[in-house]
Amino acid sequence: MPAEKTHVRTTLNGEATEYLCEANQSLLEVLRDVLFLTGTKEGCNDGNCGACTVNMDGRIVDSCLVLGVEAEGSDILTIEGVATPEGLHPIQQAFLENAALQCGICTPGFIVASKALLEKEPNPSEARIRHWLAGNLCRCTGYDKIVKAVVDAANTMGGKK
Amino acid sequence: MTTVDKKNYKVIGTTPIRHDGADKVTGRAIYGIDYHTTGMLWGKILRSPHAHAKIKSIDASKALALPGVHAVVTGKDMAVAADIEVEAGETSLNYMHLSDNVMARDKALYKGHAVAAVAADTQHIAEEALALIDVDYEVLTPVLNGREGMKADAPMIHPDQTTKIMAFRFDPGTDSGEKSNVAGRSQLKLGDIDAGFKEADFIVEREYTTSWVHQGYIEAQNATAHWNNDDNITVWNSSQGTFNQRQLMAEILKHPVSQIKMVPLEIGGGFGGKIPVYLEVPAAMLSKKTGHPVKMTMSRTEVFEGTGPASAAQMKAKVGATKDGRITAAYAELVFEAGAFPGSAVGAGAQGMFTAYNIENVLIDGYDVVVNKPKSAAYRSPGTPQACFPAEAIIDELAELVGMDPLDFRIKNAAKEGDRRADGVQHPEMGNLECMEALKASDHCKSDIGGPNRGRGVASGYWGNAGMPASCSIAINGDGTVSLAEGSPDIGGSRTSIAMMCAEAFGIAAEDVHPSVKDTDSIGYNGLTAGSSTTLRNGWAVFEVTNQAIELIKARAARLWETEPENVDFADGVFFSKAEKELKLTFKEMAGKLMETGGPISVAASVAPRGAGPSFTTHMVDVEVDPETGKVDILRYTAAQDVGTMIHPDYVEGQVQGGTAQGIGWALNEEYFFDDKGQMLNSSYLDYRVPTMLDLPKLDTILVEHANPDHPFGVRGVAEISVVPPLGALANAIYAAVGVRMRDLPMAPHKIVKAIQEKNGKTK
Numbered sequence: 001m002p003a004e005k006t007h008v009r010t011t012l013n014g015e016a017t018e019y020l021c022e023a024n025q026s027l028l029e030v031l032r033d034v035l036f037l038t039g040t041k042e043g044c045n046d047g048n049c050g051a052c053t054v055n056m057d058g059r060i061v062d063s064c065l066v067l068g069v070e071a072e073g074s075d076i077l078t079i080e081g082v083a084t085p086e087g088l089h090p091i092q093q094a095f096l097e098n099a100a101l102q103c104g105i106c107t108p109g110f111i112v113a114s115k116a117l118l119e120k121e122p123n124p125s126e127a128r129i130r131h132w133l134a135g136n137l138c139r140c141t142g143y144d145k146i147v148k149a150v151v152d153a154a155n156t157m158g159g160k161k
Numbered sequence: 162m163t164t165v166d167k168k169n170y171k172v173i174g175t176t177p178i179r180h181d182g183a184d185k186v187t188g189r190a191i192y193g194i195d196y197h198t199t200g201m202l203w204g205k206i207l208r209s210p211h212a213h214a215k216i217k218s219i220d221a222s223k224a225l226a227l228p229g230v231h232a233v234v235t236g237k238d239m240a241v242a243a244d245i246e247v248e249a250g251e252t253s254l255n256y257m258h259l260s261d262n263v264m265a266r267d268k269a270l271y272k273g274h275a276v277a278a279v280a281a282d283t284q285h286i287a288e289e290a291l292a293l294i295d296v297d298y299e300v301l302t303p304v305l306n307g308r309e310g311m312k313a314d315a316p317m318i319h320p321d322q323t324t325k326i327m328a329f330r331f332d333p334g335t336d337s338g339e340k341s342n343v344a345g346r347s348q349l350k351l352g353d354i355d356a357g358f359k360e361a362d363f364i365v366e367r368e369y370t371t372s373w374v375h376q377g378y379i380e381a382q383n384a385t386a387h388w389n390n391d392d393n394i395t396v397w398n399s400s401q402g403t404f405n406q407r408q409l410m411a412e413i414l415k416h417p418v419s420q421i422k423m424v425p426l427e428i429g430g431g432f433g434g435k436i437p438v439y440l441e442v443p444a445a446m447l448s449k450k451t452g453h454p455v456k457m458t459m460s461r462t463e464v465f466e467g468t469g470p471a472s473a474a475q476m477k478a479k480v481g482a483t484k485d486g487r488i489t490a491a492y493a494e495l496v497f498e499a500g501a502f503p504g505s506a507v508g509a510g511a512q513g514m515f516t517a518y519n520i521e522n523v524l525i526d527g528y529d530v531v532v533n534k535p536k537s538a539a540y541r542s543p544g545t546p547q548a549c550f551p552a553e554a555i556i557d558e559l560a561e562l563v564g565m566d567p568l569d570f571r572i573k574n575a576a577k578e579g580d581r582r583a584d585g586v587q588h589p590e591m592g593n594l595e596c597m598e599a600l601k602a603s604d605h606c607k608s609d610i611g612g613p614n615r616g617r618g619v620a621s622g623y624w625g626n627a628g629m630p631a632s633c634s635i636a637i638n639g640d641g642t643v644s645l646a647e648g649s650p651d652i653g654g655s656r657t658s659i660a661m662m663c664a665e666a667f668g669i670a671a672e673d674v675h676p677s678v679k680d681t682d683s684i685g686y687n688g689l690t691a692g693s694s695t696t697l698r699n700g701w702a703v704f705e706v707t708n709q710a711i712e713l714i715k716a717r718a719a720r721l722w723e724t725e726p727e728n729v730d731f732a733d734g735v736f737f738s739k740a741e742k743e744l745k746l747t748f749k750e751m752a753g754k755l756m757e758t759g760g761p762i763s764v765a766a767s768v769a770p771r772g773a774g775p776s777f778t779t780h781m782v783d784v785e786v787d788p789e790t791g792k793v794d795i796l797r798y799t800a801a802q803d804v805g806t807m808i809h810p811d812y813v814e815g816q817v818q819g820g821t822a823q824g825i826g827w828a829l830n831e832e833y834f835f836d837d838k839g840q841m842l843n844s845s846y847l848d849y850r851v852p853t854m855l856d857l858p859k860l861d862t863i864l865v866e867h868a869n870p871d872h873p874f875g876v877r878g879v880a881e882i883s884v885v886p887p888l889g890a891l892a893n894a895i896y897a898a899v900g901v902r903m904r905d906l907p908m909a910p911h912k913i914v915k916a917i918q919e920k921n922g923k924t925k
Contacts, residue, residue: 003285022285024285025285029284032195033197033284036197037188038188038191038192038195038197039187039188039189040188041188041192041194041195041379041380041429042194042380042381042458043379043380043381043429043461044379044381044461044845044846045460045461046460046461046845046846046847047847048461048845048846048847049379049461049846051379078188079187079188080187080188082187083186083187088183088186088187092186092187095182095186096178096179096182096183096186097178098811099176099179099654099809099811099812099814099815101182101185101186102430102652102653102654102812102815102816102819103378103379103380103427103428103429103430103431103652103653104181104185104186104190104427104429105192105378105379105380105427105429105430106379106429107185107186108186108188111186129854130854130855131855133854134853134854134855135853136854137379137846137851137853138379138854139376139377139378139379139430139432139819139822139823139851140430140653140815140819141815141818141819141822142815142818142819142820142821142822142857142860143822143854143857144818144857144859144860145811145814145815145818146854147854147859
């Protein structure tokens with residue numbers, strides 16, 4: 001029998017969102033299995049790969065290491081909230097134009113993490129990008145084209161958020 | 162053969178945005194692990210805590226009594242599959258062994274071997290239930306090393322196993338009748354090595370070892386299965402070959418292949434590791450028992466411990482050369498740990514080992530040895546990174562003895578068209594020497610490395626690539642776009658390269674072709690997404706369907722122009738009358754006239770191409786080694802590879818860079834740590850440590866386009882070979898930097914420090 005559930009209220013991708021979750025469910029599980037927002041990917045489920053990166057109250061976190069109940073009152077951005085009806089975010093566009101994905105499973109995590117970086121630091125050096133994104137693993141690309149995409153996006157955004 | 166003239170390519174060689182791109186950068190793409198369906202239960206696997214143990218009994222009664230638990234299955238619920246060996250992406254599988262690997266029957270053969278599966282309302286209940294299953298084990302002594310396992314007094318993992326003697330790869334072989342953990346012994350022989358070594362002025366003989374490494378795909382294994390009331394089974398998963406997995410399922414479940422449908426969802430990496438089936442079988446069995454669809458996913462620890470990594474190897478190599486730098490003979494003994502069941506990639510390793518060089522006398526003995534570790538699976542150029550590591554390291558030593566630059570030494574001995582591999586096969590047209598010479602002429606090669614503790618290394622590599630069957634179908638839409646259905650799971654952008662070849666043939670834009678990957682009920686047979694063959698073989702299928710469609714459209718144009726089809730021709734995307742030049746219509750215009758000239762046109766074709774162009778490559782790397790800590794920093798890296806005609810150059814380069822990154826990880830830090838009981842001690846990404854963005858430099862490439870003459874678009878496989886050279890290149894660079902020859906992978910900091918200390922101790 002499922003355990004007793006807690007009622008949690010958050011802001012998710014700009015919209016008030018409520019959900020019920022069990023005490024042992026991670027935010028990643030809530031996003032994927034309760035809210036069916038599967039854009040946030042499960043890679044390792046133990047905080048080592050960054051595939052499940054979301055932005056929580058302005059900080060990027062591995063959502064597999066956050067409990068669903070901990071998100072009470074939080075403002076959360078997932079990959080589903082990055083594009084707008086007007087089109088893709090410049091980072092998303094840059095990932096496509098630079099062929100910065102192969103299988104694509106790590107891509108949402110990289111994009112959410114890169115967006116947080118460019119919002120804080122609009123013109124990061126390549127070294128800074130490599131440092132910031134070292135918590136996100138990609139096994140397909142060798143990272144080269146991801147770095148290029150983030151540099152490219154920074155140039156396109158020109159310091160704009 | 163008809164070939165498209167490269168000069169006139171309009172789509173091939175350009176870099177359009179991939180068709181699945183928007184879905185993948187917005188999170189909308191559904192991968193296997195994302196699948197969800199109505200009424201779904203969650204399944205979990207109970208795994209053996211012992212590396213080698215008899216399963217005396219399994220009592221699941223307490224688990225079944227837990228509220229929310231629906232069913233439990235064990236090996237006793239499975240039929241015994243046929244004892245038939247099949248190829249599996251350069252490694253091999255036996256249906257009976259595969260069945261036993263999916264779920265242990267009488268013995269658990271490695272830590273992490275599945276022994277039972279449970280289905281429950283939620284993942285957490287399923288996990289709780291696992292702890293309530295009582296398994297009574299009789300723990301046995303494990304065999305944890307290939308050479309140990311070969312000894313006559315080693316415990317037998319499969320008590321009735323006898324050594325099979327093979328003359329070549331995939332040879333059915335003869336049974337030696339000798340009971341042993343050595344499942345197979347193969348030998349490649351060319352010329353006379355005794356005579357070759359007599360000719361040599363210098364001979365170097367060394368021993369090398371490599372560790373178990375994992376493909377490290379980010380998406381864990383997963384499967385959702387539904388066994389319907391009409392006995393039709395549907396499986397949604399991420400796989401490297403739906404048709405192959407359908408066959409494996411049929412054999413293990415003893416179920417008609419026609420009643421199994423494999424639905425390929427997006428796949429989050431594979432590199433060979435998603436060729437076999439694992440969870441698909443218990444998910445289907447649990448679905449049959451419960452009547453519900455059952456979803457199963459692996460944790461990262463389960464992925465490391467319970468799927469198929471690449472074999473550890475213990476190897477000897479001996480190579481001789483003359484004073485003027487000609488390699489006269491090469492010998493090697495390759496002992497590959499197959500894991501718990503036979504079928505390592507030792508044969509493929511032997512075939513690739515010295516193949517970048519023209520050596521007249523070669524002998525390679527290969528041993529496939531079972532040990533109490535996970536059953537090895539394919540990993541990018543299977544077997545070849547291990548085998549080319551000693552080859553490239555020992556050739557570096559010979560170059561030094563001869564007094565030649567290591568790249569010049571390789572150029573002097575480079576294999577060319579017509580030269581023979583160790584198995585006697587002659588090389589077709591290829592660009593081995595072009596890669597070496599391009600690297601020689603590069604800025605990297607001419608640059609000054611500068612500074613103490615810095616060194617430069619080079620290494621070459623060979624990989625044969627594969628052909629395999631493919632099927633495609635196209636439907637021409639009235640607006641001049643084309644719907645393209647294919648059946649090879651797209652692991653790195655292949656649906657775009659296939660669509661681009663289709664667009665090229667019709668003279669339309671890449672964006673006007675809409676590719677999709679279909680399930681096994683919706684498209685003809687496709688081989689594995691493996692062997693660097695997906696773009697190559699689907700290029701052939703596209704070539705067939707587009708040619709057939711063009712003939713059909715010519716007949717429609719002839720009807721419009723009231724002439725015979727043979728009077729109509731097609732070039733540069735335009736149909737025209739040979740007699741009256743002003744009569745011409747573009748592909749798009751003709752597409753709009755299909756309904757009025759006889760109705761819609763769709764074409765399907767299946768192909769089984771031969772002539773996969775082999776891959777050759779040479780890499781150069783500069784490193785700086787910290788002699789105090791043993792840390793290796795890569796300063797500069799260049800990979801030169803013969804990539805044939807590039808369809809989408811960015812994704813070709815991405816394959817080269819990605820394989821190089823995996824090879825760097827293999828060389829420097831990736832390994833399974835096992836304790837003396839066969840327990841893996843580092844089964845997380847943090848402790849196993851695949852390279853991060855911070856560990857790697859910019860990866861430069863030199864892409865040599867030596868078109869494959871046996872392919873209509875000149876395609877040769879590009880995806881695998883780049884993982885091969887980094888192992889040798891980094892070992893050689895470390896030697897150049899600090900003077901120590903590292904012969905045991907990975908070249909971890911503590912080993913480098915120890916080697917430097919030993920060297921200094923000796924010289925003092």
